[in-house]
Amino acid sequence: MQKIYLDNAATTKVSNEVLTEMLECYGDTFGNPSSIHSFGREASALVDKARDRVASLINAERGEIYFTSGGTESNNWAIVGLALANRAKGNHIITSAIEHKSVLEACKRLERLGFEVTYLPVDKTGLVDIAKLLHFITHKTILVSIMAANNEVGTIQNLKAISKIAHEKGVIFHTDAISAVGNFKIDVKDLEVDALSISAHKFNGPKGVGALYVKKGVKIDNLIVGGEQEKGKRGGTLNVPQIVGFGKACEILQENYIIDCKKTKYLRDYFVNTLEKEIPNITINGHLHQKTPQIASVSFNNIDAEALLCLLDLAGIAVSTGAACDAGSVEPSHVLLAMGKSIEEAQSTIRFSFGTNNTKEEIDYVVAELKKDVERLRSISPLKAKK
Amino acid sequence: MYTKQIMDRFLSPKNSGRMIGADGTGSASNLRNGETARIYLRVNEGIIEEAKFKVFGGITTIAVFDEAMDMLKGQEAINASINEEEIVSHLGFIEAERLYVFKLLKDTLADAIKDYEKRQKRLELKKIKEQARESANKDN
Structure with a gap:
C-alpha cells in the first residue's frame, strides 16, 4: 500500500546529510565536550560549529544560543526563567490563548507562584489583537510571549508590531518560533525579539534537541540546575550527536528554505483548491494569506475528525487532528475554540501539513480518498x- | 489503541443510518466534546424489532452504538436498557477516557423511549377518541 506522510508539522524525516554528520559523533568523536582533554575538545569543536550554524540561521550571535532538549524545554525555560529573573520589576505576563501547551502550562505554573497572566484573545483567523496587547500592558508587565506561527492553523503573528509595543513599554518579548523556523525567514535582529524557541525535528533535524535564543544582556534564570554547561545557564551533558544534527539541519535549511517554502506552498495551495472543488461543506481555517506554507487546517463539517483520520490511516495517509502533543485528548482544540469555532467544528478539523517530498499525485490520491471517506x-x- | 472488535464495528457498522417510519427517535449530545447521536426504534407490540443510529462521534462511539443497537433488539421498549459491561466485554476493551460514550448512549436511548411513549399515548388518545365517536354514532 502507498504511504503518504502529510503530518510534517508534527515532525519531519531526518535528512540523510544530517544523519551522516550525526553518525560520525557515535564513532571516534564520543568525548564529553566539557572535558578539557583532546576527546573533549574535539566534541566541543563540533558543538561550537553547530552553535554557529543555529545562530547564523536566525541572525543571532553564537553566545546567544543555548542548546536544550527540544521545543518544550525551550518554551518552559523562556517563560519561567525570564519571569523569575525579572520578578523584581513586576509579576505580570501576557501571552495568547492559542499558544502551545508548553507555554500555557508554564504560565499556569507561574500563576500558582503568584504571577498574574493575561491570555490575549485572537480573531477568527488566529491573529492576536494588537490593540488588546497595548491595552493590557501595565507597569507590572515583565514579559510578553506570543508565538511566531501557530502549529495547528499556521497563522503568522505580526511579530514586529508586537515586539515594538513590548519594547516601548520596556517589556521583554519572547516568541515560540518552533512552527515558524523552516516556514519563513526568522531574523532575531530584524524582529527585535529578546528570546526565541526553536526545535530541530520540525525541519529535518533530529528529535530531542532544540535551542533557546536569549539576546545578550537579557536576564534569565536557570530551569535546569546542577552543571556549568551552556555558560552555567543549563546543566546537563550536551547531547553532541543531536546538536550536530541540529546544526546541519539549520545549515541545509538556510541554503534551501526559499525554494522549499515555494514548493510546499504550491502543494498546499493545490491541495486546498482541489479539495474545495471536490468536497462541499468544508472550512479552511486560519488566515487566508498570513500563514505558513506548510499547513492546511480543514474542518469537514458534521463529521468527527478522529473517525476520518482513522479511515485515512487505513488508506496509508498520515495526518493529524491537531497538535501531536495533544493527541489522545478527547477535548476539542483550544486553538480552534479561541478562534471562535464551535465544539463541533473543532472536532471536525484535520491538520494536513506538507513537506518537499510530497507530490501532486499523492495529493490527488488523498483528495479522492477524502471524498469517499467524508461521504461515508x-x-x-x-x-x-x-x- | 482500538481492539479488532471495535475496528470491525467502526468499519462495517450493521445498524447505522436513518430509519423511515420509526416508532421512537431520540437525540442527545455530549456538551464536553460535541459528540451527538440519534437513535431510531421500530417497535412491534411493545418489543423493539429494530434499532438504528446516527452518530457525530469517534471510532469508539460508532462501535459502541452499533453494538448497543443489537442489544436493544428484542427488549421491551419502555424498559429497554444498556448493559455497559456486556458491551465492553463484546468490544474487548475501551479506554477509560472514552467511557463517557455510555452517558451519551443512555441519554439518547432515554430520549428515544420518551418519544416512543409520547407517540404511544397519542395513539391511545386517538383510539379512545375514535371509539367515543363510534359509540356516539351508534347511540344516535
Whole structure:
C-alpha cells in the first residue's frame, strides 16, 4: 500500500546529510565536550560549529544560543526563567490563548507562584489583537510571549508590531518560533525579539534537541540546575550527536528554505483548491494569506475528525487532528475554540501539513480518498449540512 | 489503541443510518466534546424489532452504538436498557477516557423511549377518541 506522510508539522524525516554528520559523533568523536582533554575538545569543536550554524540561521550571535532538549524545554525555560529573573520589576505576563501547551502550562505554573497572566484573545483567523496587547500592558508587565506561527492553523503573528509595543513599554518579548523556523525567514535582529524557541525535528533535524535564543544582556534564570554547561545557564551533558544534527539541519535549511517554502506552498495551495472543488461543506481555517506554507487546517463539517483520520490511516495517509502533543485528548482544540469555532467544528478539523517530498499525485490520491471517506461518515452523521 | 472488535464495528457498522417510519427517535449530545447521536426504534407490540443510529462521534462511539443497537433488539421498549459491561466485554476493551460514550448512549436511548411513549399515548388518545365517536354514532 502507498504511504503518504502529510503530518510534517508534527515532525519531519531526518535528512540523510544530517544523519551522516550525526553518525560520525557515535564513532571516534564520543568525548564529553566539557572535558578539557583532546576527546573533549574535539566534541566541543563540533558543538561550537553547530552553535554557529543555529545562530547564523536566525541572525543571532553564537553566545546567544543555548542548546536544550527540544521545543518544550525551550518554551518552559523562556517563560519561567525570564519571569523569575525579572520578578523584581513586576509579576505580570501576557501571552495568547492559542499558544502551545508548553507555554500555557508554564504560565499556569507561574500563576500558582503568584504571577498574574493575561491570555490575549485572537480573531477568527488566529491573529492576536494588537490593540488588546497595548491595552493590557501595565507597569507590572515583565514579559510578553506570543508565538511566531501557530502549529495547528499556521497563522503568522505580526511579530514586529508586537515586539515594538513590548519594547516601548520596556517589556521583554519572547516568541515560540518552533512552527515558524523552516516556514519563513526568522531574523532575531530584524524582529527585535529578546528570546526565541526553536526545535530541530520540525525541519529535518533530529528529535530531542532544540535551542533557546536569549539576546545578550537579557536576564534569565536557570530551569535546569546542577552543571556549568551552556555558560552555567543549563546543566546537563550536551547531547553532541543531536546538536550536530541540529546544526546541519539549520545549515541545509538556510541554503534551501526559499525554494522549499515555494514548493510546499504550491502543494498546499493545490491541495486546498482541489479539495474545495471536490468536497462541499468544508472550512479552511486560519488566515487566508498570513500563514505558513506548510499547513492546511480543514474542518469537514458534521463529521468527527478522529473517525476520518482513522479511515485515512487505513488508506496509508498520515495526518493529524491537531497538535501531536495533544493527541489522545478527547477535548476539542483550544486553538480552534479561541478562534471562535464551535465544539463541533473543532472536532471536525484535520491538520494536513506538507513537506518537499510530497507530490501532486499523492495529493490527488488523498483528495479522492477524502471524498469517499467524508461521504461515508456524513451518511451516518445526525448533524445537518449548513445551507 | 482500538481492539479488532471495535475496528470491525467502526468499519462495517450493521445498524447505522436513518430509519423511515420509526416508532421512537431520540437525540442527545455530549456538551464536553460535541459528540451527538440519534437513535431510531421500530417497535412491534411493545418489543423493539429494530434499532438504528446516527452518530457525530469517534471510532469508539460508532462501535459502541452499533453494538448497543443489537442489544436493544428484542427488549421491551419502555424498559429497554444498556448493559455497559456486556458491551465492553463484546468490544474487548475501551479506554477509560472514552467511557463517557455510555452517558451519551443512555441519554439518547432515554430520549428515544420518551418519544416512543409520547407517540404511544397519542395513539391511545386517538383510539379512545375514535371509539367515543363510534359509540356516539351508534347511540344516535
